Amino acid sequence: MSTDVILVDDEPDLLESARQSLELAGISVTCYSSAEKALAAFSPVHSTIFISDVRMPGMSGTELLDRALAIDPAVPVILITGHGDIPMAIQAIRDGAYDFIEKPFAPEQLLGSVRRALERRRLVVDNRALRDELSSRSALERSLVGKNPAIEKLRQRLTSFAATDADVLILGETGTGKEVVARNLHLLSPRAGGNFVAINCGALPETIIESELFGHEAGAFTGAVKARQGKFEFAHGGTLFLDEIESMPLEMQARLLRVLEERKIIRLGANKEIPIDVRVVAATKEELRGPVDRGVFREDLYYRLSVLNLVIPPLRNRKDDIPLLFENFLQNSAVRLKREVPRPNPAELALLIAHAWPGNVRELENVAMRFALGLGIEIAGLSEDNRAFNLDQATLHEQLAALEEMILRQSLARCQGSMKACYEQLGVSRKTLYDKLKKYGISADDLD
Numbered sequence: 001m002s003t004d005v006i007l008v009d010d011e012p013d014l015l016e017s018a019r020q021s022l023e024l025a026g027i028s029v030t031c032y033s034s035a036e037k038a039l040a041a042f043s044p045v046h047s048t049i050f051i052s053d054v055r056m057p058g059m060s061g062t063e064l065l066d067r068a069l070a071i072d073p074a075v076p077v078i079l080i081t082g083h084g085d086i087p088m089a090i091q092a093i094r095d096g097a098y099d100f101i102e103k104p105f106a107p108e109q110l111l112g113s114v115r116r117a118l119e120r121r122r123l124v125v126d127n128r129a130l131r132d133e134l135s136s137r138s139a140l141e142r143s144l145v146g147k148n149p150a151i152e153k154l155r156q157r158l159t160s161f162a163a164t165d166a167d168v169l170i171l172g173e174t175g176t177g178k179e180v181v182a183r184n185l186h187l188l189s190p191r192a193g194g195n196f197v198a199i200n201c202g203a204l205p206e207t208i209i210e211s212e213l214f215g216h217e218a219g220a221f222t223g224a225v226k227a228r229q230g231k232f233e234f235a236h237g238g239t240l241f242l243d244e245i246e247s248m249p250l251e252m253q254a255r256l257l258r259v260l261e262e263r264k265i266i267r268l269g270a271n272k273e274i275p276i277d278v279r280v281v282a283a284t285k286e287e288l289r290g291p292v293d294r295g296v297f298r299e300d301l302y303y304r305l306s307v308l309n310l311v312i313p314p315l316r317n318r319k320d321d322i323p324l325l326f327e328n329f330l331q332n333s334a335v336r337l338k339r340e341v342p343r344p345n346p347a348e349l350a351l352l353i354a355h356a357w358p359g360n361v362r363e364l365e366n367v368a369m370r371f372a373l374g375l376g377i378e379i380a381g382l383s384e385d386n387r388a389f390n391l392d393q394a395t396l397h398e399q400l401a402a403l404e405e406m407i408l409r410q411s412l413a414r415c416q417g418s419m420k421a422c423y424e425q426l427g428v429s430r431k432t433l434y435d436k437l438k439k440y441g442i443s444a445d446d447l448d
């Protein structure tokens with residue numbers, strides 16, 4: 001049922017006048033003369049609300065309230081009470097009614113209450129749809145959340161690469177999910193039974209990387225008291241994840257290249273070769289072409305690593321996924337905290353969409369965790385920003401602009417980048433759409 005309001009009253013006159021004033025305001029109404037019939041037409045998937053008179057022959061409005069809440073505890077029910085029936089109305093609010101309106105009432109009074117109830121209802125239904133969607137997904141879709149076409153494509157490529165044994169290079173800015181991608185490559189591969197061993201090439205001093213990767217024999221260097229297995233050996237039969245490969249020292253790059261080609265290692269201080277069966281997955285924050293041109297990355301290693309590439313777009317280029325990702329992190333928080341957590345209202349969502357997310361998904365995850373604790377939307381750096389976009393301080397114009405940007409991005413994603421479908425759906429001219437995309441810096445490239 002696609003009606004906004006289910007209106008129940010046994011008095012035809014009242015039904016008619018309430019219906020007219022709501023419909024004039026663009027709200028669709030379906031009228032019923034009895035509570036029984038109204039309830040039969042309702043189910044929890046509907047983004048509809050109830051307005052009901054209290055005193056009716058047969059089932060009363062308060063009984064309808066109970067039954068409706070039993071079907072869906074989050075459905076707003078507005079009761080219309082007789083003059084002076086305040087104690088009963090207060091009891092109804094305690095029992096879960098959304099609002100009550102005393103007869104006789106002005107049309108605006110009803111309208112204001114209905115608008116607020118509808119907004120709340122839509123949020124609930126939208127969030128449920130998001131939640132259902134999240135819970136019905138595969139392990140890969142649950143850990144690499146996103147409906148944006150670029151992310152869908154990434155998951156497809158990841159799945160097909162996982163089945164091969166070739167080395168893979170992952171490219172993505174900080175916090176975009178490179179490690180998530182690497183782990184999924186491992187888990188979906190025939191090597192899933194082996195170890196996934198991560199090593200951060202940027203965090204280790206040059207002198208340690210070598211023994212970290214290849215291990216050493218006792219006495220190989222000062223301090224090497226006992227022989228030690230390196231990460232390559234530890235990853236034997238599994239996957240070795242070389243994070244921040246762009247910051248690996250040049251000398252190590254040469255040794256790595258040799259290992260990649262020969263699939264054998266020699267521990268420091270040893271001369272015996274050990275055959276190694278690993279798949280190497282490397283990650284970089286920066287296109288390796290740059291470091292190659294600067295002479296800090298070996299070109300031959302670059303070609304060796306970049307046979308199979310997975311590129312993760314920054315979050316600002318897939319803003320339509322922000323609500324879904326945020327909801328996903330809120331749900332994770334709710335599970336961790338073992339309680340319900342707040343949900344963002346449309347203005348707060350607009351705030352999330354407006355931000356550029358230099359820290360990408362990790363930054364969004366942190367903001368979601370604080371939001372789940374009841375701290376509201378706290379985005380670092382926003383206050384220093386001249387265009388500070390804070391709920392309390394943003395002007396109406398700024399809030400509307402953020403909302404407009406969100407709508408454009410969502411609509412483009414829905415239309416899968418088809419401009420024509422998009423401007424038709426939004427009811428604007430082609431030129432208006434292009435102008436607006438330009439205004440918000442949205443390019444069609446962001447969409448695939």
Ligand SMILES: Nc1ncnc2c1ncn2[C@@H]1O[C@H](COP(=O)(O)OP(=O)(O)OP(=O)(O)O)[C@@H](O)[C@H]1O
Pocket residue numbers: 142143144145146172173174175176177178179180181285325328361362365
């Ligand atoms: N698409 C996604 N869906 C759900 N969670 C995600 C997604 N992308 C990233 N995350 C989460 O965001 C956080 C950062 O991801 P990850 O550590 O994989 O990023 P990274 O690219 O390796 O970052 P860095 O470059 O800083 O090492 C993690 O908690 C991860 O679970």
Ligand SMILES: [Mg+2]
Pocket residue numbers: 178179243
């Ligand atoms: Mg990482």
